Amino acid sequence: MLGVLAAVAPGFFGPANLRDILTGNAPVLVAAIGMTLVILARHIDISIGSQFAICGVAAGLLAKAGLPIPLAGLGAVATGALLGALNGWLVAGLGLPSIVVTLATMVMLREGLRWATEGVWVQDLPPGFQWLGLGQDAGRLAIPIVALAVFVLFAWGLRYVAAGRAVYATGSDAEAARLAGIRPRRVVFGVFVAMGALTGLAALLTAIQFIDVQTNAGVGLELRVIAAVVVGGTAISGGRGRLAGTLLGVALLGLVGPALTFLGTEAYWDRALQGLIILVAVAADAFERRPSGAVRG
Amino acid sequence: MAEPSGRAFLTHEHVLAVLVIGETALFAALGSHFLSAGNAAEVARASVEIGLLALALTPVIVTGGIDLSVGSLLGLSAVVMGAAFRDHGVPIGAAALLAVAVGAAGGGLNAALIARLRLPPLIVTLGTFSLFRGLAEGLTGGIQNYSDFPERFLFLGQGRFGPLPAQVLVLAGAAVLVGLLLHRMAIGRSLRAIGYSPEGARYAGIPVGRRLLLVYLLSGVAAGLSAVIYVARLGQAKADAGTGFELTAITAVVLGGTSIFGGSGTVHGTLLGLLALALLQNGLRLSDQPAELAGILTGVLLLGAIGARSLLSERKRG
Numbered sequence: 001m002l003g004v005l006a007a008v009a010p011g012f013f014g015p016a017n018l019r020d021i022l023t024g025n026a027p028v029l030v031a032a033i034g035m036t037l038v039i040l041a042r043h044i045d046i047s048i049g050s051q052f053a054i055c056g057v058a059a060g061l062l063a064k065a066g067l068p069i070p071l072a073g074l075g076a077v078a079t080g081a082l083l084g085a086l087n088g089w090l091v092a093g094l095g096l097p098s099i100v101v102t103l104a105t106m107v108m109l110r111e112g113l114r115w116a117t118e119g120v121w122v123q124d125l126p127p128g129f130q131w132l133g134l135g136q137d138a139g140r141l142a143i144p145i146v147a148l149a150v151f152v153l154f155a156w157g158l159r160y161v162a163a164g165r166a167v168y169a170t171g172s173d174a175e176a177a178r179l180a181g182i183r184p185r186r187v188v189f190g191v192f193v194a195m196g197a198l199t200g201l202a203a204l205l206t207a208i209q210f211i212d213v214q215t216n217a218g219v220g221l222e223l224r225v226i227a228a229v230v231v232g233g234t235a236i237s238g239g240r241g242r243l244a245g246t247l248l249g250v251a252l253l254g255l256v257g258p259a260l261t262f263l264g265t266e267a268y269w270d271r272a273l274q275g276l277i278i279l280v281a282v283a284a285d286a287f288e289r290r291p292s293g294a295v296r297g
Numbered sequence: 298m299a300e301p302s303g304r305a306f307l308t309h310e311h312v313l314a315v316l317v318i319g320e321t322a323l324f325a326a327l328g329s330h331f332l333s334a335g336n337a338a339e340v341a342r343a344s345v346e347i348g349l350l351a352l353a354l355t356p357v358i359v360t361g362g363i364d365l366s367v368g369s370l371l372g373l374s375a376v377v378m379g380a381a382f383r384d385h386g387v388p389i390g391a392a393a394l395l396a397v398a399v400g401a402a403g404g405g406l407n408a409a410l411i412a413r414l415r416l417p418p419l420i421v422t423l424g425t426f427s428l429f430r431g432l433a434e435g436l437t438g439g440i441q442n443y444s445d446f447p448e449r450f451l452f453l454g455q456g457r458f459g460p461l462p463a464q465v466l467v468l469a470g471a472a473v474l475v476g477l478l479l480h481r482m483a484i485g486r487s488l489r490a491i492g493y494s495p496e497g498a499r500y501a502g503i504p505v506g507r508r509l510l511l512v513y514l515l516s517g518v519a520a521g522l523s524a525v526i527y528v529a530r531l532g533q534a535k536a537d538a539g540t541g542f543e544l545t546a547i548t549a550v551v552l553g554g555t556s557i558f559g560g561s562g563t564v565h566g567t568l569l570g571l572l573a574l575a576l577l578q579n580g581l582r583l584s585d586q587p588a589e590l591a592g593i594l595t596g597v598l599l600l601g602a603i604g605a606r607s608l609l610s611e612r613k614r615g
Contacts, residue, residue, distance in 0.1 A: 044419070076479075090600065097557050099419075100603050103544060111592030223423060236417045268439045271542040272431025278424035282416050 017258065023140050023209065025254035026147035027202035028256025029247065031221065034198035035156050036246045040158075041191045041230055042171040043098040044280065045087060045188040050109035052218030055080045055203035057113065060122035060213035063129045072129075076207075083109065084196020106222070113215060122213035132208055143205050150201065152162035155243040165193060167188045171238030227274065228253050231281040252277065277290045309554035309606060313569040316598075317576065324580030331583050334460055336480050342462040342530070344575040346371070346523045346539070348568075349468060350555075351548035352475045353519030355567045356512045358550050359479065361492040361559025362418035364513065367427035367520045367546065369402040371539030374524035376433045379443025379534030389450045389475065396528075397521035403429055404517015412509035426543070433536040454529025464526045473520070476564040488512065492559025502600040548595060549574055573598065 031048055038045050060187035063069055083105075090101045131139025158164035166187050169177040174184040207213050232249030234241025256277065257270040325332045350367045376401050378396035381387040387395065391530025403425065410421045456463045479485040487508055490498040499505050523542075528534045553570030577598075578591045 002575050035377060094604060094607070096600070100551055100557050100599065103547065104599040105598075107544070107548075107592045108596030111589040111596075115587055115593070116587035153460050223426065226423060227427065230420050231424070268437075269431060269435040271427050272435050275424045275426065275428025275431055278427065279410065279421065279431065283410065283414055284421050286414050286416055 003112040005151050014262045017262075019140055021254060021258055022144040025250055026144045027205040028221075028225060028228065028254065029147045029250045030150055030198050030205060032232075032246050032250050033151060033226045033243060034195035034214060035225045035229045036232075036241060036243055037154070037158075037167055037191045038098075038235055039226070039234050039236060040167050040171045040238060040241055042174070043091060043187055043188060043191070044226070044236075045084075045102045045192065045195050046097065046222040046226075047083075047087060047102040047106035048195065049218040049221040050106050050113070051080055051196055051199045052203045052206075052221050053215060054109055054113050055082065055200040056207040056213045056217050057117060057122055057215055058132050058200075059207050060125055060129070063126055064122065064124065069126070069128045069132060073132075073204050076204040077197050080196040080198070080200025080203070081179050082196065084193040084199070085189070087196070088192030091192060092185040092189040110188060110219075113229075117215045119215055121215055123211075124149060125211070125213070130208055130211060138207065143209070146201075150198070150245060151243065163187075163190070168239055171240075173239070224253070224274075227278050231278055233285065239279075249281075301416070308562065309602075310559055310566050312605070313553065313566065313573060313581050313602075317569060317573050320573065320576045320580060324576065324584060328580060328583035329584075331580055336583070338457070338460060338462050338581065340575050340579045341465045341595055343466075343579070344571055345462075345468045346527050346530075346536050347542055347545050347549065347574075348571050349471055349519045349523040350473050350516075350542055351549040352468075352564065353516040353566050354550050355475060355487075355553075355555055355562055355564060356479055356488055357516050358555050358557060359420075359488050359559060360509060360512055361495070362509070362512070363422060363512070363547070363557075364407065364418065364516045365422040366403065366407060366425040366429055367516060368542035368544075369426050369433070369541040370400055370517060370520035371401065371453045371524045371527060371537055371542060373429040373433040374399045374521045374535040375528050375538040376437055376441075376443070378524065378528060378537055380436065380441075382446065383443050389447055393525045394448070396524045397518060398517070400521020400524065401514060402517070405519065408510040408513035411513055412506045418513075430536070430540075431440075433538075437536045438587050439536060442535045444534055446528065451529055451532055454526055454531070460521075464530070465603040467522070467526060471522075471569060472564060473487055475515075479562075479564055484508065484511070484614065489560055492556075492561070496615060507520040528530045545574065548599055554602070554606070556606075557603075 031052070035045065035048070055076040058079040059072050061073040062072035067075065073098075087098070087102055087206060089107055090096050091098045132142065134142055154164075158167065166177065166182045169180065169182055170184045170187040177184050177187075203218070206217065228249035229241070229246050230236060230249070231252060232241070232245030232247070253274055256273050260270055260273065307598055321332075330336055335578060337338075349369070354364060354367065374396040377399045378392045381395050382389055382392040391572040407418075407425055410416050411418050453463050458466065479488065485504045487498065490501060490503055491508060492504055495505055520539075524534075524538065527538055550562070550567050551557055551561070551570070552573060553568070554567035574595060577594055578588075581591045581594075582588065
């Protein structure tokens with residue numbers, strides 16, 4: 001795909017275009033890292049789009065209230081962690097199915113936010129908020145660097161830290177993990193908290209790119225992020241997958257839209273192609289692993 | 298897990314029925330026009346499209362599967378129907394049939410990937426969720442809005458038979474059909490068996506693949522039918538038709554007591570769940586409460602329903 005692009009539309013690889021793609025997809029990568037953890041632990045979180053909106057608004061409001069910008073950013077991450085803890089408590093503490101829990105919190109958080117803000121965007125942000133006061137050029141560079149740093153940290157942690165291994169063990173077989181001395185409930189709770197915190201960071205990295213904070217941000221983010229994780233080869237049935245795959249998944253899905261534009265196709269086909277990529281990716285994965293196919297995940 | 302209803306003294310459906318009665322009493326006290334034939338017809342009319350999707354999703358979820366693509370498929374079917382009628386001179390009846398056929402084809406794609414290739418339903422329908430919506434957006438260039446449908450077609454969405462909105466008959470027919478399938482035919486038992494344990498069902502001689510093909514195909518057909526009624530009610534077809542419907546429909550099914558893990562669920566439960574959601578939205582609007590409250594309370598209801606359910610089943614096991 002990249003080869004065809006290079007031949008047909010060399011402008012695609014221009015520094016300006018690549019930079020836009022990088023800044024645009026850095027927040028998606030950060031959220032996708034969290035989602036990889038959740039799916040590895042054999043759960044799912046479809047409330048992150050709503051969490052994303054709340055955390056962005058929280059960052060904006062805290063900054064407006066006069067808090068120093070780094071503290072406001074930390075506030076966004078903490079808000080996310082708190083919302084993740086709510087999901088984690090419902091899933092790990094009460095033992096409710098994660099897909100139903102996060103379906104409910106998705107609706108509740110989104111509607112709650114709309115009620116509280118009445119749909120009004122957060123405007124008149126302090127001057128240091130946009131691009132973290134670094135200026136546009138440095139800010140644009142900082143966003144992908146932060147995302148990449150988070151990626152390296154988690155990729156390393158999943159492999160070499162006991163907590164990371166515990167995520168895999170819990171997702172493969174929670175009962176066996178328990179017998180091996182891991183506490184699956186704690187792992188699941190922790191994974192949801194991490195998901196929330198990373199969503200908060202993603203919201204922050206997005207919010208600082210614009211003058212206002214939109215209150216309706218992040219609609220559909222959950223499906224986009226889950227798609228990237230699955231395309232990256234993480235099994236929806238848990239316990240199997242790598243963050244490097246997620247990075248590729250985010251890159252692949254993130255390149256589709258801009259590539260279509262550069263090839264002269266209308267951008268309206270973007271979603272259709274993304275859907276096709278997901279289907280092809282899972283079908284290819286299934287053919288590779290025949291004949292042992294799971295009936296459901 | 299299997300068949301908690303029927304023997305238990307207090308079933309999920311009883312609790313839901315009490316909830317529905319409570320809602321009715323509350324909103325009758327709060328709002329001025331809540332308890333009127335006109336409003337009852339309005340509630341029924343507005344819930345048919347979601348209702349069709351929820352009915353078709355009940356067997357899907359009973360098998361332990363899920364179909365996230367129904368809302369997108371509704372949009373695609375609506376757009377194809379609009380384009381066929383306005384731009385290609387297809388008569389409206391044939392265009393409506395075409396919409397159902399598109400639904401069947403979309404459902405068939407899900408069915409083939411899930412039943413034949415044995416891919417996880419969550420991921421397959423997440424993919425087709427994007428694919429169908431994307432096709433609808435691509436076909437319309439994101440802006441086309443088909444309208445000017447003939448009066449006799451709009452009757453299906455806006456007319457009445459006596460006191461009954463026309464489309465309610467379609468919903469009633471669908472409820473009877475799915476009810477027969479799930480509760481009166483051997484197929485219904487086999488669907489529960491699959492949801493309870495696909496491997497076990499296969500050893501018991503149930504053609505698991507063929508049964509799964511059937512439920513996902515039905516789900517697609519329901520999306521196509523739902524699209525026809527949606528277009529007839531609103532008088533227009535756009536690429537964003539039915540956005541988010543899948544989540545409301547799934548909420549109705551789970552609220553109605555169908556286990557998200559499969560193995561149990563009833564059609565009357567789903568209808569009660571649907572009614573509870575519809576009354577909540579309508580009642581809050583009529584008593585001048587903010588629209589957002591409906592969404593928040595829906596979430597609370599959903600969490601309460603599964604929380605109570607998991608408590609009940611734990612006690613039974615213990």
